[in-house]
Amino acid sequence: MKILVTGSSGLIGSEAVEHFDLQGHDVIGVDNNMRREFFGAAGDTLWNLERLKSKTRHFIHVSLDIRDRAAIEQLFSSHCFDLIVHCAAQPSHDKARDIPILDFEVNALGTINLLEATRQHSPEAVFVFLSTNKVYGDSPNEIPLTELATRWDYARTEDFNGIDETCRIDRTLHSLFGASKAAADLVAQEYGRYFKMNVGVFRGGCLTGPSHSGVELHGFLSYLVKQTLTGGNYTVFGYKGKQVRDNIHSHDVVRAIEEFAASPRPGEVYNMGGGRQNSVSMIEAIDRAEQLSGKKLNWRYVDENRIGDHICYISNLSKFQSHYPTWKITRNLDNIFEEIAASQTLRT
Numbered sequence: 527m528k529i530l531v532t533g534s535s536g537l538i539g540s541e542a543v544e545h546f547d548l549q550g551h552d553v554i555g556v557d558n559n560m561r562r563e564f565f566g567a568a569g570d571t572l573w574n575l576e577r578l579k580s581k582t583r584h585f586i587h588v589s590l591d592i593r594d595r596a597a598i599e600q601l602f603s604s605h606c607f608d609l610i611v612h613c614a615a616q617p618s619h620d621k622a623r624d625i626p627i628l629d630f631e632v633n634a635l636g637t638i639n640l641l642e643a644t645r646q647h648s649p650e651a652v653f654v655f656l657s658t659n660k661v662y663g664d665s666p667n668e669i670p671l672t673e674l675a676t677r678w679d680y681a682r683t684e685d686f687n688g689i690d691e692t693c694r695i696d697r698t699l700h701s702l703f704g705a706s707k708a709a710a711d712l713v714a715q716e717y718g719r720y721f722k723m724n725v726g727v728f729r730g731g732c733l734t735g736p737s738h739s740g741v742e743l744h745g746f747l748s749y750l751v752k753q754t755l756t757g758g759n760y761t762v763f764g765y766k767g768k769q770v771r772d773n774i775h776s777h778d779v780v781r782a783i784e785e786f787a788a789s790p791r792p793g794e795v796y797n798m799g800g801g802r803q804n805s806v807s808m809i810e811a812i813d814r815a816e817q818l819s820g821k822k823l824n825w826r827y828v829d830e831n832r833i834g835d836h837i838c839y840i841s842n843l844s845k846f847q848s849h850y851p852t853w854k855i856t857r858n859l860d861n862i863f864e865e866i867a868a869s870q871t872l873r874t
């Protein structure tokens with residue numbers, strides 16, 4: 527296959543490049559290191575690009591901006607793709623507040639640029655769009671919760687497995703990031719439903735793994751482990767530090783993309799996270815990071831939560847698992863923490 531990966535120097539993009547390159551596919555990666563522009567030096571992804579160049583055999587990198595429609599058009603005119611894995615994004619909830627236009631241009635306009643180029647030049651291709659659980663805004667916070675010693679949890683048994691795809695995405699507070707991703711999510715669905723293209727939309731919970739260039743505003747586990755190992759500071763925002771996130775290793779995300787690519791369902795939407803088994807609260811995560819490293823994290827608590835932040839979010843994976851029964855979570859929280867710590871140690 528000829529595969530295009532956007533955001534190829536980022537967490538999910540780089541995992542996809544490595545995975546498909548290892549299988550002998552031709553992989554073209556698009557990334558302009560914009561993560562550095564969003565988050566400063568700590569967000570620089572060039573280390574990951576260098577790592578990919580040294581590890582891969584069939585990988586070609588193109589430093590191109592997905593907002594640049596003419597450049598995208600040229601790329602698609604030169605290659606006929608079988609699979610497009612679209613991971614390039616402004617990925618931060620909070621950052622979008624400072625750069626609303628740029629956020630929308632990258633997330634919404636960049637996505638339609640790629641979808642339309644696919645329709646014009648590679649209409650048979652499978653197109654996977656990495657969306658986010660922030661498209662649900664804060665509607666998951668309406669679910670009744672119970673407060674346990676170290677975490678919030680769902681109070682009703684019917685919510686035990688978490689949030690499914692029927693959760694509403696409008697009439698809720700998203701943050702501008704959630705809104706730009708929701709725009710892209712809807713447009714991507716439309717290319718699947720209206721044009722009957724092989725488009726799949728994956729709404730991520732916390733996607734994580736060793737190749738994240740974690741920063742305070744994005745990549746919570748990676749950043750938390752980094753701060754613990756290096757003696758940096760960490761701030762927990764609101765909800766008594768008991769807010770829950772479900773974490774999925776980038777390898778398991780890419781395996782899900784691979785399953786979808788082998789048997790695509792046009793316009794489908796899937797929640798994609800670690801599920802209940804890989805869920806952790808902030809204070810539980812701090813405890814794990816400290817145990818793993820043998821170091822104390824310098825963390826402080828501020829009462830005010832981030833606007834629109836989820837209190838307890840666990841992805842319900844039933845729909846994806848019923849459509850793709852051979853897929854499963856292969857990396858648990860211990861594996862994830864250990865891999866992130868090992869990668870941080872190598873980088874420092």
Ligand SMILES: NC(=O)c1ccc[n+]([C@@H]2O[C@H](COP(=O)([O-])OP(=O)(O)OC[C@H]3O[C@@H](n4cnc5c(N)ncnc54)[C@H](O)[C@@H]3O)[C@@H](O)[C@H]2O)c1
Nearest residue numbers: 533535536537538558559560561591592614615656730733
């Ligand atoms: N990591 C998470 O917790 C998470 C959760 C839910 C959804 N997602 C979504 O998954 C996708 C991948 O996330 P990630 O964690 O790998 O992000 P990442 O920031 O690690 O990777 C994104 C990459 O895209 C590149 N990029 C940004 N703007 C670009 C542009 N205009 N042109 C070309 N390249 C550009 C960046 O330089 C970066 O390397 C994103 O769409 C994100 O919104 C991530």
